[in-house]
Amino acid sequence: QVQLQQSASELARPGASVKMSCKGSGYTFSSYTMHWVRQSPGQGLEWIGYINPSSGYTEYNQKFKDKTTLTADKSSSTVYMQLSSLTSEDSAVYYCARGGLRRFFDYWGQGTTLTVSS
Amino acid sequence: DILLTQSPAILSVSPGERVSFSCRASQSIGTSIHWYQQRTNGSPRLLIKYASEFISGIPSRFSGSGSGTDFSLSINSVESEDFADYYCQQSNSWPFTFGAGTKLELK
Numbered sequence: 001q002v003q004l005q006q007s008a009s010e011l012a013r014p015g016a017s018v019k020m021s022c023k024g025s026g027y028t029f030s031s032y033t034m035h036w037v038r039q040s041p042g043q044g045l046e047w048i049g050y051i052n053p054s055s056g057y058t059e060y061n062q063k064f065k066d067k068t069t070l071t072a073d074k075s076s077s078t079v080y081m082q083l084s085s086l087t088s089e090d091s092a093v094y095y096c097a098r099g100g101l102r103r104f105f106d107y108w109g110q111g112t113t114l115t116v117s118s
Numbered sequence: 119d120i121l122l123t124q125s126p127a128i129l130s131v132s133p134g135e136r137v138s139f140s141c142r143a144s145q146s147i148g149t150s151i152h153w154y155q156q157r158t159n160g161s162p163r164l165l166i167k168y169a170s171e172f173i174s175g176i177p178s179r180f181s182g183s184g185s186g187t188d189f190s191l192s193i194n195s196v197e198s199e200d201f202a203d204y205y206c207q208q209s210n211s212w213p214f215t216f217g218a219g220t221k222l223e224l225k
Contacts, residue, residue, distance in 0.1 A: 035214075037162075045154075045205055047152065047214040061213035095161060102168070103209035104152040108161040 002026040003005055004096050006107035010029050020043055020050040020112045022096030029077040036070065036081050039111075040092040058091050080085040086116045095111040120144055120208050122151075122216035130225040135196050139220045141189040141206035150210035153191045155181055156219075157202040165204075166191060196222070 021032060026033040036048040048062035053072035060068060067090070069082040083090060094112045097105035121144035141151060149169035151165055154162040164173055166182035169189055177196040178191050181207055206217040 037216075044218045045207075045216040047216065059212060063213075070161055089139075097162075103150070103214070104164060104167045104207070105154075105162070106164050106167075106173075110162070 002078040002098065002102045002107045004098060004107055006094075006096060006112045007092060009113040009115070010027045011117065012088055013118055016086050016116075017082060017084040018086065018114060019080055020077050020094060020114070021080050022109050023078045024074065024098070027098075030074055031083055031100075033078045033097045034070075035097045035105060036068075037097055037105075038064075038092045039095065040089075043092075048081070048094075053077075053079060083114070086114075088116050090114060095110070119213055120147060120211060120215050121184060122138045122204070122206050122208055122215055122217035124206060124220050126220060127185075128221045128223060130223050131196055132225045133196055133198055137193050137196055137222065139191045139204050139222075141184075141191070141207075141217050143187045143189070143210075146169075146186045147208050147210035148206055149185050151182075151184070151189045152209065154207065155200075155202050156205065157199075160202075162205065169205045176204075193222075 003025045007022045010018050012018045035050040038046045048064045051058045051070040058070045064116045072079045093101050096109040098107040122143045149217045153166040154161045170182045203219045205219045
């Protein structure tokens with residue numbers, strides 16, 4: 001069965017960077033894009049961007065473009081999202097979600113909670 | 119960016135009732151709208167793709183309709199497990215956007 005396993009919760013200081021991961025299993029990893037979605041406390045969902053693991057191509061929401069770097073390691077079926085210059089406004093739950101040619105998200109990870117605090 | 123406006127923000131119903139959620143797009147997006155359910159402390163779950171296409175494993179009481187700018191998600195007879203937040207998402211153009219959600223709560 002398809003599973004997306006995300007890395008554990010993170011606590012980071014303002015100004016620091018973090019790198020979280022999402023490991024796919026139960027499907028052909030390189031055949032699907034991987035998207036990232038942010039959910040701030042008590043808020044809705046925001047699309048951050050996606051990566052095509054096969055080509056390494058990325059597309060970012062302009063809002064997150066300067067803060068976010070997406071990478072993929074096909075050998076371990078894992079995608080990574082690095083967030084830089086963290087502020088308290090980056091505190092949120094971050095989800096990875098499998099996409100595809102038809103551009104909806106059919107499987108989601110369990111979420112990684114990021115807390116930015118001094 | 120395409121703005122998705124969901125209404126109402128909160129819907130209070132009793133089990134067994136039929137409910138509908140609305141999602142309106144700021145410009146025409148064909149049928150490029152998808153619906154998700156998010157239970158408390160859970161991850162979103164895909165319910166309906168491309169406005170009205172069913173998803174394997176999703177109960178048949180969930181259905182979707184609409185095209186252009188106006189879309190709706192319906193639950194034929196609400197069950198206790200359906201009390202959750204519901205979001206629409208458009209994939210017509212980048213960046214993908216979500217509506218602010220509708221909370222379905224127990225009356």
